[in-house]
Amino acid sequence: MPQLNGGGGDDLGANDEMISFKDEGEQEEKISENVSAERDLDDVKSSLVNESENNSSSSDSEQAERRPQTRADSESYEKTRDYFTEALRRQQDGGFFKSPHYPGYPFLMIPDLTNPYLSNGSLSPSARTYLQMKWPLLDVPGSAALKDSRSPTPGHLSNKVPVVQHAHHVHPLTPLITYSNEHFSPGTPPSHLSPEILDPKTGIPRTPHPSELSPYYPLSPGAVGSIAHPLGWLMPQQGQPMYSIPPGGFRHPYPALAMNASMSSLVSSRFSPHMVTPPPHSLHQTGIPHPAIVSPAIKQEPSSDNISPSMHARKSPVPPKKEEDKKPHIKKPLNAFMLYMKEMRAKVVAECTLKESAAINQILGRRWHSLSREEQAKYYELARKERQLHSQLYPGWSARDNYGKRKKRKRENKPDSKPEDFSMRSKKQCVQYLPSEKMCDSPASSHGSMLDSPATPSAALASPAAPAATHSEQAQPLSLTTKPEGRMHHHFSLPGKASGSTSSSSSSSSSSSSSSSSQPTISLPIGTSGSQPTTPILTRPIPFTSLHPSMLSPPSPFHQAALHSHHALFQSQPLSLVTKPTE
């Protein structure tokens, strides 16, 4: 396991990284499914599962490796290849990217093209370049074509895509920008150029441990190309690009990342190429150019006006300054689940016919719970780093600052009072979102599911403080589906925890108390794995001991709990459709 405590001193460390596993949720969908459907879908499902698994495994890596090579035709590729080679060499020498920190952790490579902090959305030059390399057939519109991203014109790609990339340029697809100022400071060599980086806290140069580099951190293209692509699922599956290109073009993850100081003049770090040109250095007036900073006005700015064929043309007469005068909107750092969602969404979407995010999110939520602790720990760690970086970049920033920026928040309450009956919640029943097709939701792919998720000491790394979930929590059925909903008529009321605040974080501590007991869980049996006969939920009942070295340690309560649940899985009967939404 990667060194979790990577960054020297993370005071920010999330203590809640430990989460209670509540997997039961999965059943819900299944429950709703009928047997016949299951059979029909079985094949599909299994195929999907295989597909996904394969993607993540060797086949994927092979593809990843091959792609760049096969795609020598691309002019840009040729050019960039040199850079990559160089970059790779440097990295290897420096040990910068010796291996994926998180094997099988797709995130690492390219989580997604969207920039978490950049709402406007467009693909950065480098990203485009990368895409070209990776997916030659994938249309990656140039800045000019951003609007009309669908028109695949190979030609324009090479023409429009700036090949201006430094050997050390950041991995274009890295979703997160590094928050470190060094990447943006003109005078400061990018950290990725050198193996050493300054410890944020101590100021002492140190060699970043791979684990310290969040997936969002810049990865050199060369490294990327040379590494098996863990994001097999990311690859266009079934003819569908993993990430559909939005009308406005790809969202570029942290444009700033993709550019170096020199590039910054061409493209705003915070704005998409087709957007208004950034101030000279692309530095935010705060001096901190970060994609997380989103000017609301800019966000909505129509890209049409400034779309120019070349990035160079980008300079727009209208400086964003005005908008920036307004307090820039610094987005919250993504939490572990959000990171997971971003990563997996495409996969889920590909597997399912579902398109609604709400439904997808439900599935993701289930999958999240089905992840092993270690897997989750990865995300927690990433999230922690993100928070850390974020805090470093925006020391004064408070989540509170964003309050009210979103107009949404309405659900507010049904003023009526927290319904005792939870049913009052305006939220729709999750089940509703999950159509029968949902088979996909089965976390099948998730290895091990909760079974192997017993808390591992390694998990501790994620959150030392994180208390292992209490037994009760573990055993608890997933609250997911059970969330009180209007339509569902569960009789359990959700105690105080009204909103999304799930039990995990808060409950982790002593608070488990009420929440656990009163949790509305439906009595869904945990693993109605039955619903997915072929599925692998349990396919991999890995002995704890085999899970992770750290796990060898004496079983903690958590382990036991896990075991307990494990048994439950096998023993549980497919629950009946108790949960079936009454629709």
Add this chain to the structure above:
DNA sequence: GGACCTTTGAAGGGG
């Protein structure tokens, strides 16, 4: 066009 829905987690304020 914007809010809603859905998920989990983080953070902050209030009691």
Add this chain to the structure above:
DNA sequence: CCCCTTCAAAGGTCC
């Protein structure tokens, strides 16, 4: 310290 609220992503849906 606990509870509650808000926001983070995302995209179809609804108004």
